[in-house]
Amino acid sequence: MPKLVLFNKPFGVLSQFRADGNNNFATLADYIHDKSLRVAGRLDATSEGLLLLTNDGQLNELLTAPPAVLQAKGKVKQHGKTYWVQLDGIATDEQIAALRAGVLLKDGMTLPAQVERLDAADVATQLWQAPPQIAYRRVTSWLAITIFEGKNRQVRRMTAHVGLPCLRLVRVASSGFSVEGLAVGAQRDVKPSDDILQRLGWQASLAPPQLYKQPSDARKPNTRKPSHHRSNKNKSYQTYHNKKPQR
Numbered sequence: 001m002p003k004l005v006l007f008n009k010p011f012g013v014l015s016q017f018r019a020d021g022n023n024n025f026a027t028l029a030d031y032i033h034d035k036s037l038r039v040a041g042r043l044d045a046t047s048e049g050l051l052l053l054t055n056d057g058q059l060n061e062l063l064t065a066p067p068a069v070l071q072a073k074g075k076v077k078q079h080g081k082t083y084w085v086q087l088d089g090i091a092t093d094e095q096i097a098a099l100r101a102g103v104l105l106k107d108g109m110t111l112p113a114q115v116e117r118l119d120a121a122d123v124a125t126q127l128w129q130a131p132p133q134i135a136y137r138r139v140t141s142w143l144a145i146t147i148f149e150g151k152n153r154q155v156r157r158m159t160a161h162v163g164l165p166c167l168r169l170v171r172v173a174s175s176g177f178s179v180e181g182l183a184v185g186a187q188r189d190v191k192p193s194d195d196i197l198q199r200l201g202w203q204a205s206l207a208p209p210q211l212y213k214q215p216s217d218a219r220k221p222n223t224r225k226p227s228h229h230r231s232n233k234n235k236s237y238q239t240y241h242n243k244k245p246q247r
Contacts, residue, residue, distance in 0.1 A: 002056030002197075004190040005037060008182040009051045011131035015042035028053075031185055040064050041081065041174060044153060046133070049083075049171035050179040062200045063175050066149050079176040080148040083155050084118060084127065086134075086168035090141045091117070095162040099145065103161045110158060111149050118142035127170060128184050134168045144172075175200065 007028075009015065014022065016039065017029045025045045029035075037053040040063035054060050096117070102110045123142050141164075145155055156166045172179050182188055 001191075002054055002059045003034075003037070004059065005032070005034075005053040005187055006177055006179070006182060006190055007032065007051040007053060007187040008179050008184050009043055009048060010184050011048050011133060012045060014045050015039050015051060032187060041150060043171060044156075044169075047169040047171065048131075048184070049169075050174050050177065050182075051171075052174055052177060059197075059200065064150060079174070080114070080146045081150075081171060081175070082114075082144060082146040082173040084123060084170045084172050085143050085145055085155060085159060085166055086123075086130075087141050087143065087159055087164040088135075088137050088167055089139060089164055091143055091164055095164060096143070098162045099143075099158055103158050105151065105154075105157050105161065107151055110151065110154065111147070113148075113158070114144075114146040116144045118144050130168055137167060140167060146173075 009028075010026075013026045013028065013031070015028065017027055017032075017035060019025070019027050028039070028051075032053070034055075036055045038055070038060060040052040040054055040060045043049065043051060052063055054063070096115050099113055099115045102112050104110075120140070120142055143159075145158070147154060151157070155169060159166050170179075177190070
């Protein structure tokens, strides 16, 4: 049975276990010690909210693959990823309609999205306090945006495209799982029931599961015997050049 973990990623944490030279942010290794897990759908370091992690390759693909890929395999992605987005300015009906229809980014047209207005007072009661790094603006608005794909920094680029820079971005749901009840920096193991796995399209018949192995930093011992003699070629070269000239 695959393992699935829900994690409420704080602001300023990379969605990976290794820093890779980036010392400005913390990593998942500071919170999660099971290195067999891999992230199913990353979040930017400056974004917050729900991360899904699993040790099963098949389940990871089902959670992250674009709908077209899943449909080609006879599977249908029923749930998208929902973000609560705080915007610089008040979103107009025209801007919301553009987000719903899809916008043209550098890497292609986005799929139609579900977009709804949120009441700032309701957000304040349901969401944790904003990190101090979030830029303050006098006039802001909130939208709930659900997408069904995973382009790089997609939601931020979508809102910027229609003239609404993103101030704060929180993923509140993904693939039918919610961040509700999960404190910032906390994690919860989910025991996927047969109903959940069936909904996601996971098949036990595809055994053995593609479990991720914990990476090992240990290097293989050097079994090569040290050479105490130079090759004949080098020896002959040195003998020729070190030979004293005869008078």
